[in-house]
Amino acid sequence: MVFKACIFDLDGVIVDTAAHHFVAWSRLAEELGVPFSHEDNEQLKGVSRVDSLEYLLNKGGLMLDPATKLKLMYRKNAHYLELARNTEPADALPGVRSLLIELRSQGIKVALGSSSKNATMILERLDLLEAFDTLVDGNHITLSKPDPEVFLMGAKALGIHPAECLVFEDAQAGIDAALAGGFPVVGIGQVSELSRAKVVIPGFSNYKWSDVLRELEA
Ligand code: BG6
Ligand code: MG
Numbered sequence: 001m002v003f004k005a006c007i008f009d010l011d012g013v014i015v016d017t018a019a020h021h022f023v024a025w026s027r028l029a030e031e032l033g034v035p036f037s038h039e040d041n042e043q044l045k046g047v048s049r050v051d052s053l054e055y056l057l058n059k060g061g062l063m064l065d066p067a068t069k070l071k072l073m074y075r076k077n078a079h080y081l082e083l084a085r086n087t088e089p090a091d092a093l094p095g096v097r098s099l100l101i102e103l104r105s106q107g108i109k110v111a112l113g114s115s116s117k118n119a120t121m122i123l124e125r126l127d128l129l130e131a132f133d134t135l136v137d138g139n140h141i142t143l144s145k146p147d148p149e150v151f152l153m154g155a156k157a158l159g160i161h162p163a164e165c166l167v168f169e170d171a172q173a174g175i176d177a178a179l180a181g182g183f184p185v186v187g188i189g190q191v192s193e194l195s196r197a198k199v200v201i202p203g204f205s206n207y208k209w210s211d212v213l214r215e216l217e218a
Pocket of ligand 1: 010011018021022044045046047048049052077114115116117118119138171
């Protein structure tokens with residue numbers, strides 16, 4: 001397979017901020033008296049802030065007015081920012097920085113495809129902004145993963161057909177989004193949680209570009 005570009009999700013792929021989102025939603029759920037489990041969190045990975053809140057309210061049978069929902073999203077984000085504020089270059093997940101550099105050196109374009117509105121701030125803290133040719137994040141999209149909009153916008157910005165862009169994703173919603181858009185996808189994490197990805201790797205540690213390609217061809 002020949003790829004002209006790669007599109008990376010952010011949370012849980014480039015940096016372990018997925019854990020911060022989990023803690024932040026757990027805190028909000030506790031404040032609302034809604035039970036929130038690891039399984040719930042798996043459903044919310046890759047899903048926008050507003051859709052995640054709707055999931056939580058629905059689970060708790062809570063009907064709230066738009067102004068209250070805005071306040072709750074603000075509160076969840078404040079919890080998240082408190083946890084993420086010390087993010088630094090050393091927090092990039094093992095192997096991801098060197099893979100990003102290697103892709104660039106081989107002339108493969110690199111895009112971000114994230115649902116997060118905090119993506120630019122996190123990439124700045126990781127000192128990884130320059131590693132991307134284009135960024136598409138929660139501020140640009142109208143439809144959350146599993147809709148493919150975020151990846152389609154990334155491919156369009158790069159001028160490359162989806163079939164030639166490899167997506168890296170740690171969330172089932174993101175894998176479904178990539179597949180719906182016609183993108184080949186590599187799951188990052190555990191096969192048990194990413195069952196619809198044909199190829200799943202545990203992370204980028206020990207994975208150079210040639211190793212990723214080998215997994216796809218196996
Ligand atoms: C995704 C995360 O990347 O971004 C979700 O996987 C998160 O957990 C979503 O809810 C939105 O993030 P933010 O930073 O805009 O609240
Ligand atoms: Mg993710």
